[in-house]
Amino acid sequence: MRILIADDDRMSTMMLGRTLEQWGFEAIVVHDGAAAWERITGDEPPALAIVDWMMPVMDGIELCRRIRATTLRSPVYVILLTARSSRQDLVAGLEAGADDYLTKPFDPDELRARIHVGQRTLGLIANIKRLTGLLPICSYCKRIRSDHDYWEQVESYITEHTDALFSHGICPSCLAKAMEELDPPGINSPKSGV
Numbered sequence: 001m002r003i004l005i006a007d008d009d010r011m012s013t014m015m016l017g018r019t020l021e022q023w024g025f026e027a028i029v030v031h032d033g034a035a036a037w038e039r040i041t042g043d044e045p046p047a048l049a050i051v052d053w054m055m056p057v058m059d060g061i062e063l064c065r066r067i068r069a070t071t072l073r074s075p076v077y078v079i080l081l082t083a084r085s086s087r088q089d090l091v092a093g094l095e096a097g098a099d100d101y102l103t104k105p106f107d108p109d110e111l112r113a114r115i116h117v118g119q120r121t122l123g124l125i126a127n128i129k130r131l132t133g134l135l136p137i138c139s140y141c142k143r144i145r146s147d148h149d150y151w152e153q154v155e156s157y158i159t160e161h162t163d164a165l166f167s168h169g170i171c172p173s174c175l176a177k178a179m180e181e182l183d184p185p186g187i188n189s190p191k192s193g194v
Contacts, residue, residue, distance in 0.1 A: 001025050001026070001047050001048060001119065002025070002026045002028060002044065002045075002046040002047055002048075003020050003025045003026065003027055003028070003046055003047070003048045003049070003050065003115070004028045004029075004030065004036060004039050004040065004046035004048070004049040004050070004051075004076075005017055005020070005027055005028065005029045005030070005049075005050050006030050006031075006032070006033065006035070006036035006049060006050070006051045006052060006055060006060070006063070007031065007050075007051075007052035007055065007081070008031045008032060008052065008054070008055050008056055009052070010031065012104075013029045013031070014029075016050065017029050019108060019111075023112060023115075025115075028046060031055070031056075032055050032056045032057040032058065033051075033055045033056070033057050033058025033059055033060065033062060033063045034057040034058050035057075036049065036051060036055075036058075036063055037058065037063060037066060040067060040072065040076055041070070041072065045072065045073065045074055045076060046076060047074070047075075047076065047077065047118075047119075047122055048076065048077045048078075048079070048115060048118045048119075048122070049067075049076050049077070049078050049079070050079045050081050050111075051063055051064070051078055051079070051080055051081065051098070052080075052081055052082060053080060053081075053082035053083075053084055053089075053093065054082070054083075060080055060081075060082065060093075060098075061080075061092065061093065061096045062096075063078075064078055064080065064093070064096040064097035064098050065096050065097055067097055068096075068097035075122060075125050077099050077100075077118035077121055077122055078097065078098045078099050078100070079098065079099065079100045079101070079102055079111075079114055079115070079118065080093040080096075080098035080100070080101045080102070081102050081103075081104060081106065082101075082102075082103060082104060083103065083104045084103070085103045099118065099121065100114050100117065100118065102114060135157075137154070138151065142154055144157040146160075
């Protein structure tokens with residue numbers, strides 16, 4: 001799992017980065033909120049971000065607000081890490097969009113436990129599939145244009161984007177039509193006048 005560390009304290013980020021790597025994570029370190037935002041919205045976004053409240057350019061609270069106000073290509077679990085420990089600060093951090101809150105100096109075992117909570121949460125989110133928005137469907141063949149600009153059957157598209165499974169049958173009106181196509185009226189009817 002890729003974890004972003006955003007903190008302007010270079011010694012803290014170096015130590016935290018080493019700790020995360022010892023735990024088997026890939027640590028990415030930045031030193032201000034704008035650089036963190038670039039990583040989060042970049043081509044290889046982190047799954048989890050450990051963000052300091054007080055940073056230059058953009059603080060952790062503003063970063064949390066931007067993350068929650070933007071549709072990202074993948075969700076980011078945010079742990080706000082700060083020396084602020086009042087109840088009001090905790091509430092402000094969570095209301096800004098942080099998923100968790102940890103005060104400095106932190107206990108490494110507690111941080112590891114909170115990262116595991118983030119992993120479980122992200123795992124649950126990954127298992128939730130849903131369809132939203134407009135589905136481009138052909139008015140003739142009823143195929144749907146996929147995200148990759150391919151036309152595919154409705155059931156294939158829905159199965160890929162949800163947990164719905166399909167079974168096939170035939171409704172009464174389609175059965176009547178199919179039977180009519182197989183045996184059109186007048187072809188097998190008895191000949192008259194003989």
